[in-house]
Amino acid sequence: MVCALMILLMTGQVVAADPWPRLYAVTGVAADDVLNIRSEPRASADKIGALAPGARDVEIVRRDRSGTWGRVNVMEHGGWVSMRYLAAQSPGFDAEYSGPLHCYGTEPFWSLSADPVGTAEFRFFDADPVALSAGARQPAMGYSDRLRFALGDTGLAIIRRAECSDGMSDNAFALEIDLILDENRFLTGCCSIASR
Structure with missing residues (x-):
């Protein structure tokens, strides 16, 4: 050290x-x-x-x-x-982060927007958006760089600080997401805290 x-x-x-x-x-x-x-x-x-x-x-x-x-x-x-x-303007992302999140993934293309009041919107590229409830954000025990929250009845989002690339552009992200929609759909992608 x-x-x-x-x-x-x-x-x-x-x-x-x-x-x-x-x-x-x-x-x-x-x-x-x-x-x-x-x-x-x-x-x-x-x-x-x-x-x-x-x-x-x-x-x-x-x-x-x-x-x-x-x-x-x-x-x-x-x-x-x-x-x-x-x-x-505000503190950076940590396990107590309560602001908006905008997440994206490819293969297949999808997006998720979650606001701090407990609502979210999920969308596959070629489908209509689906409104979901977003549970309270919970920090990981012993870690300050990640959090999780429930989505709807069966989903779970886990967000953590990590360098992330969407694989399609020159953009760089500082947040990574693992998104479980239900027992058959598990997606990964990148997230942003910027307003959309």
Whole structure:
């Protein structure tokens, strides 16, 4: 442990205290300007998008090694924004998280949105959405990075912090889901805490 800490200090790597993902608001950007989203975590990298001054609910899924750039999803691409112009809106994801969750998976394509008041909506890509009750969120005993909740009469969702890819885009996620709909349907995917 001490050796690992010394290596981190010697290499200049920053260990982020923030649990990811976390929502931020754009701050310190002039009203007639934008916060550029870059293809890589450096100011000279190509611009691939922009955030408006005062934008809220910007989901950062991780920081770069220096801690000065945050990874953000833009449409079907992942990019980087300067953390200097972001202010945390709320605590990051942990086992006590009570905000909205938006989860996705492929093969087959599906989505799940769960709100903090106990309702959820599940949908397969080619079918109508199905409204479900969502039970109280429960933390895993001894872990601060995961939680679970019941879905309807037979379902269960388990959410945990982990790097996750949807397999279809350049987006990166910081949450992974195991979703059991019933005894015959078990799905996995990625989740976001950003507003939709």
